[in-house]
Amino acid sequence: MPPKTCALCENAKAILKRPKTGQQICKDCFFYVFETEVHNTITQANLFARGDRVAIGASGGKDSTVLAYVLKTLNERYHYGLHLFLLSIDEGITGYRDDSLETVKRNQQQYDMPLKILSYDELYGWTMDRIVSQIGKKNNCTFCGVFRRQALDRGAAALNVDHIVTGHNADDIAETVLMNIMRGDIARLGRCTSIVTQGEDTIKRSKPFKYAYEKEIVMYAYFKKLDYFSTECIYSPDAYRGHARTFLKDLEAARPSAIIDIIHSGEAFEIREEIKATQKIQQTCKRCGYMSSNDLCKACTLLEGLERGMASSGITDRARKKLDAEGPLPENLRTIPFYQPPSGNPNPTITIGS
């Protein structure tokens, strides 16, 4: 087969077929259109203001590594005036996260960005290794997901940043749309396609790769020879997401636009007012000050269950009732330090020791 010529510059040899458009393009045009589309996503959604302090949630994996590289490039090219930081969460998974954090430490040098690592051990007094040794592999993703979300906010507060960006890509968002539909999770279905989410006293979060296909992110990392880490978590993967992912990849193989089409469908759903009215109002956790839809936030509930040796109490309502029946919180129980939102937020700053 003769080499195909780039559809954009009509000069160099095409090296990639774009999943979004079917266009065949050369390496330089690919770098340029990929970066420019992310730039357009950022400017059209007004993600940043000049002088913003922005933390990149960095796992050492492909998405966050490419995000750090592209944001650094765009910040210089278009003079965004951002102060960029790398923020990593150490879940305490030997043989997995310790290796991927080495990648983030190299990225810190390569991209010349300050790095903050916050560990579950430091924040919650538990590593994932220890949690799994107590509860087993079933449901451990629930703990990890709840703990990570809150850890990112707390790490960002410590860095005093205005904004957290994550490497969630178009494939991730399409997967989440499918999962929320299958679970009937209307509240999350409404939120999961938003490019920016911000609660009253949480730090703004956004997804600059919302429209970036995973294929292009991986190709970008490959052609730029970026240093990233790719190993599956050693604990049970999220089985439900795994099925959604396989289904989505099968759809993509048949019709590449499926991913962007599903995101579009997710955006187009409208939630009826009477359904909205049944959704819980956000408040702050009575124990740790973090946002919550109940008296206790999910992380405090899970942590209490672990501490009292009744780990399932954070997962099912029945187990929670059993925990409550055991009586009041014992003294000297490990709790999460009180949440201090970044400066400019009027919430009280009380520190409760563990």
Next chain:
Amino acid sequence: MTTISLRIEFGGGLELLFSNEKRHTLTLPSMVSSDNNSKTSADALSGVNTKPADVEYLVFYLRDHLLQERPELFMESNTVRPGILVLINDTDWELEGEGEYVLQNNDEIVFISTLHGG
């Protein structure tokens, strides 16, 4: 019998299925069994339909000779599993005819999994 020499690279976590080695070199006969049976010996080929060695055949060959575990993470319905990117001499295989691409001596074929967490 003429042979072709190939360089194979695995990335994105796919190397874990191949003895945790990213780079491999291998030699294939230039003509292979049309049914992609990579265990047909060269002598037995005279009795079966043959075709020039292509990427489709290579995928079967890798599964049967190099892969150490969990073949379902590498192959699905006679090709690589969706979510695995293939590059032929640093070009997206979708531009090169995918499985029908006829391998040439000294070609470099890269397989990258996109399925690992980011």
